[in-house]
Amino acid sequence: MARLALVVLFITALLIPPSDGACSPPLPDPQRLKYPPLTFTPPEPERVELDNGMVLYVLEDRELPVVNVSAVIRVGSAYDPPGLEGLAEITAHVMRTGGTRAMTGDEIDDFLEYTAASISVSSGTDAASADLFVLKKDFDRVFQIFSDILTRPAFDGKKLELAKGLKIEELRRVADVPQRLAFREFRKVIYGGNPRGRLATIESVGRLAKEDLAAFHKRFFFPRNVMMAVAGDVDRKEIVEKFRSRFAGWQNEGRILPVAPPGEKASSSIHHLQKEGPQSTIIVGFLAPEKKSPDSYPFTVLDFILGSGGFRSRIFQEIRSNLGLAYSTGSYYEGREGYGIFGSYAITRSEATGTVLSRLLQILQDAGRRQVREDELTWAKKSIVNSFIFSFSSTDLITTQQMMIEFHGLPPDYLRAYRNRIEAVHPEDVLGVAAQYLRDERATTLVVGDESKFDRPLSTFGDVHKIDWR
Amino acid sequence: MNKQGPFHKIRPLISALAVLSLLALFFLFGPSPSFAYDLEQKVVKHELENGLVVLILERRVNPTVSLYIRHKVGALQEDEGSTGAAHLLEHMLFKGTKTIGTKDYRREKRILDQIRRTGNALDLERLKGERADRGVIDGLSEKLRRLQTQAKGLMVDNEIDRLYTENGAVDLNASTGQDLTTYHVSLPANKLELWARIESDRMMNPVFREFYPERDVVMEERKQTVESTPKRKLTELFLATAFQAHPYRRPVIGWPSDVQSLSMDYIEWFSRTYHAPNNTVIAVVGDVDPVKALGIVKKYFGAIKPVSLPPLRITAEPTQQGEKRVALEADANPHLLIGYHKPTLPSFDDYVFDVIDALLTRGRTSRLYRTLVEERGIAESISTANGLPGAKYPNLFVVMAAPRHPHTAEELEAAIHGEIEKLKKEPVSPRELEKVVNQFRADLIRDLDSNAGLAGKLSYYEAVAGDFRYITRHIQVVESITPDDIMKVARNYLVPENRTVATLVKRGKP
Numbered sequence: 001m002a003r004l005a006l007v008v009l010f011i012t013a014l015l016i017p018p019s020d021g022a023c024s025p026p027l028p029d030p031q032r033l034k035y036p037p038l039t040f041t042p043p044e045p046e047r048v049e050l051d052n053g054m055v056l057y058v059l060e061d062r063e064l065p066v067v068n069v070s071a072v073i074r075v076g077s078a079y080d081p082p083g084l085e086g087l088a089e090i091t092a093h094v095m096r097t098g099g100t101r102a103m104t105g106d107e108i109d110d111f112l113e114y115t116a117a118s119i120s121v122s123s124g125t126d127a128a129s130a131d132l133f134v135l136k137k138d139f140d141r142v143f144q145i146f147s148d149i150l151t152r153p154a155f156d157g158k159k160l161e162l163a164k165g166l167k168i169e170e171l172r173r174v175a176d177v178p179q180r181l182a183f184r185e186f187r188k189v190i191y192g193g194n195p196r197g198r199l200a201t202i203e204s205v206g207r208l209a210k211e212d213l214a215a216f217h218k219r220f221f222f223p224r225n226v227m228m229a230v231a232g233d234v235d236r237k238e239i240v241e242k243f244r245s246r247f248a249g250w251q252n253e254g255r256i257l258p259v260a261p262p263g264e265k266a267s268s269s270i271h272h273l274q275k276e277g278p279q280s281t282i283i284v285g286f287l288a289p290e291k292k293s294p295d296s297y298p299f300t301v302l303d304f305i306l307g308s309g310g311f312r313s314r315i316f317q318e319i320r321s322n323l324g325l326a327y328s329t330g331s332y333y334e335g336r337e338g339y340g341i342f343g344s345y346a347i348t349r350s351e352a353t354g355t356v357l358s359r360l361l362q363i364l365q366d367a368g369r370r371q372v373r374e375d376e377l378t379w380a381k382k383s384i385v386n387s388f389i390f391s392f393s394s395t396d397l398i399t400t401q402q403m404m405i406e407f408h409g410l411p412p413d414y415l416r417a418y419r420n421r422i423e424a425v426h427p428e429d430v431l432g433v434a435a436q437y438l439r440d441e442r443a444t445t446l447v448v449g450d451e452s453k454f455d456r457p458l459s460t461f462g463d464v465h466k467i468d469w470r
Numbered sequence: 471m472n473k474q475g476p477f478h479k480i481r482p483l484i485s486a487l488a489v490l491s492l493l494a495l496f497f498l499f500g501p502s503p504s505f506a507y508d509l510e511q512k513v514v515k516h517e518l519e520n521g522l523v524v525l526i527l528e529r530r531v532n533p534t535v536s537l538y539i540r541h542k543v544g545a546l547q548e549d550e551g552s553t554g555a556a557h558l559l560e561h562m563l564f565k566g567t568k569t570i571g572t573k574d575y576r577r578e579k580r581i582l583d584q585i586r587r588t589g590n591a592l593d594l595e596r597l598k599g600e601r602a603d604r605g606v607i608d609g610l611s612e613k614l615r616r617l618q619t620q621a622k623g624l625m626v627d628n629e630i631d632r633l634y635t636e637n638g639a640v641d642l643n644a645s646t647g648q649d650l651t652t653y654h655v656s657l658p659a660n661k662l663e664l665w666a667r668i669e670s671d672r673m674m675n676p677v678f679r680e681f682y683p684e685r686d687v688v689m690e691e692r693k694q695t696v697e698s699t700p701k702r703k704l705t706e707l708f709l710a711t712a713f714q715a716h717p718y719r720r721p722v723i724g725w726p727s728d729v730q731s732l733s734m735d736y737i738e739w740f741s742r743t744y745h746a747p748n749n750t751v752i753a754v755v756g757d758v759d760p761v762k763a764l765g766i767v768k769k770y771f772g773a774i775k776p777v778s779l780p781p782l783r784i785t786a787e788p789t790q791q792g793e794k795r796v797a798l799e800a801d802a803n804p805h806l807l808i809g810y811h812k813p814t815l816p817s818f819d820d821y822v823f824d825v826i827d828a829l830l831t832r833g834r835t836s837r838l839y840r841t842l843v844e845e846r847g848i849a850e851s852i853s854t855a856n857g858l859p860g861a862k863y864p865n866l867f868v869v870m871a872a873p874r875h876p877h878t879a880e881e882l883e884a885a886i887h888g889e890i891e892k893l894k895k896e897p898v899s900p901r902e903l904e905k906v907v908n909q910f911r912a913d914l915i916r917d918l919d920s921n922a923g924l925a926g927k928l929s930y931y932e933a934v935a936g937d938f939r940y941i942t943r944h945i946q947v948v949e950s951i952t953p954d955d956i957m958k959v960a961r962n963y964l965v966p967e968n969r970t971v972a973t974l975v976k977r978g979k980p
Contacts, residue, residue: 027569027667027670027671027770028667029569030570030633030664030667030668031633033663033664033667035660035661035663035664036660037660038533038658038659038660039533040532040533042532063531063918063919064915064918064919065915066915066916066919097834106835109833109834109835110835113832113833113834113835113905113909114901114904114905114908115908116908116909116911116912116913117912133916135912135915162843162844162847165847165874166843166850166874169850169872169874169875170850172803172875173802173803173850173872175801175802176700176701176802176803177698177699177701178698179694179698276801277697277698277801278693278697278698279690279693279694279697279698309635310628310631310635310642311564311627311628311631311632312627312628312631312632312635316628317627317628320687321627321628321680321683321684322627322683323683324680324682324683324684324685324686324687324690325686325690326687326690327687327688327690327691327694327695328694347690347694348690349690349693379632379635379636382636382637382638383635383636383638385638386636386637386638386658387635387638387639387640387658388638389532389533389534389638389658390534390638390640390656392532393531393532393534393920393921394531394532394919394920395531396919
């Protein structure tokens, strides 16, 4: 009945003849619109621990006849041995392409593509991941391939050579897109001597041998170092059984050697990489709170206000909207385990490099000196809290997320408490983290661009380290 | 949880050439008739009295809603000398309306009119080039600066973005292509009315604040995404070469000299003329009651007056009669583009090209990947796209490839031609064809998992193909394609005289 009443109401509204735009009824103030309440209790994935210690999260979702599996492994480029940079990435690549003890890589590709399933394995800095998408009807066979890839990869020599060749070609081409070059170089300068700042080179990739991959896999891919999430058209009990039997023989043979977080910098630094072209890429970054730290909440709000909150954020508003000096500009913050990373950036025409860098630095310094305005804080907090619902937009995401919370050592109620933690952030908390983490003497600045066209020499900002990258 | 590096976090606000990647996605899409989820039945389609077409799909998975507005206008409609207008307009629509983004619209309007007149005079003087009067330029520039400062005091910056963001919006963005201009956002489902309020207002009452600084932003965008990115610059050259007369030869972002002097008057005319309800498709997908959602759409968009759209006079591309070759020298490694003219949807041959596209480069077992990347090791990357740079008019089937050092672009090109010859001579095996059909079917199921993805596709095909059911009928046509059809289409279109080849050549060190 309620629905019928509404229909009538809306039809009546339509019967008013559409009039000239100028005399149409005034639009309501968008600030005063009233919204129905939003209620949502996200489904909770179930946590299971297998006998060998592997943690599994499971969530049934019968909407579509598909199954998604995600695995996260505590390994990444941070664990590359010196001289063998690129090992984690190439190991992940060749696990996927180099076959298993049961099938060759080509046989796997043929089977997966014929059944329109997909498996991917990739490695980041501090974590690697493996993902599976499959139509329900093909689950068993594809799941077997997936588990073989994780536990018994064959590392076929020809596929290894191909992976190395492609990576080397990628490195040869890294400067073809200046911004990509800039963000890559930035990792080296912000992490300094830490393993996270040692990146693959043509030489280090060239050195990688099959034995290195096999040893690396053996050392890091074991049940206690892996977590998995499965979501989709599955029966909870049945699927847990399948995981149990499939991974039962997988032994905990490897060992985890924690990699120290990047150390605090003794002083600020400015780096310049000479690259001809019409624009400069400017990045100013700082080490930031780790994900577990209570500081990560005010810092998330700070980052939003500074540059990740869209058009209204300070950096975007000033450098793009007010000055018209950049298309891409803003900031990012990522809290990881043991450390966090914050970066602010702008891509601007060469002739405005000095102007933009100096504005960027002013905005960052100002954050540590003056409290944020009340309206800014309200806007940032509301934005983060209101968009939080999108963390639950698919069961696959919900399940993977719960897995990642445990992976990062966060409390199980992390998500439930998140909104309250953000809402509890006060202006002085934001000022506090800005003053602590964004201090001038902790800044790492990188400019990739053509110095001959700069409006102001970089040396006016401090001592400049030239990067020789060719 | 975010496994991506910092570069991916650059929010690509308003991307002019988004159409390239969008198309690649759209054409790898096909449904399964056997699958119970019947999209055709579930989508509620309604045309308002003013001609606005609304598609609503209820999906109660979580309390969010994704919203797409597609205006059937793009770079295609721009006049010569005003390329980039559709895209600049897209940027301007984030600047607010008469009631959003102002402290006092009546006072603000007086200054904005002065800004318009001053800016026009300044552009006209600058267009004189060598004969321009430096003194006049300096005087007008100073006046414009003063006026802009005054206007700043009367406006509220980036208010549309603030309203959306504060209410929990994600994926707020817009894109301009040759055929369409798109505005999209996802919101908590209870905020549907906010979207209707803002979007109907920006169709009716847009106000072009900060016009000149925003024009500079677009120049920066061009520098970043075209001038500094040799592959994109090559694409621009390639399209300008492949098309001789049709407007698809022009870049969506516009030629630099055009963008620099685009006028507020033209942009305003463009907006009034083409962002009309009878030229617009809306898709609403998510946790909404279709009846209530339609009510909200009617309440806000129903009052917008339709306009009579000017007749579109588009020059047809004459038949190509010989291979075209072009090279770009740049400070970057070699790259190769090979394109062939072909008809667009709903031509049967266009469906055959969707299949050829998948056969050639979809996945590791595809023909070009397996032979050129894996077996012969001469390519670093290879992909194809059916339907560049638009789908309203006959377009191109394009092969994009990068050679792996020390192999050259010439070597790679010859190898690609070899594989294309095979398509003409040897029938595709039943299993290979089945693989492609299986992939198209799985895509549909996979795509059903995303509100935004669905809203994007429904509105895209409704706007370009005239009927969203193109999505569900695509697979039926694809299933009917035979190995003979593929050979026939390859022999018809994939011939040297119909071909354009563009290569990026690494500039020699000075």
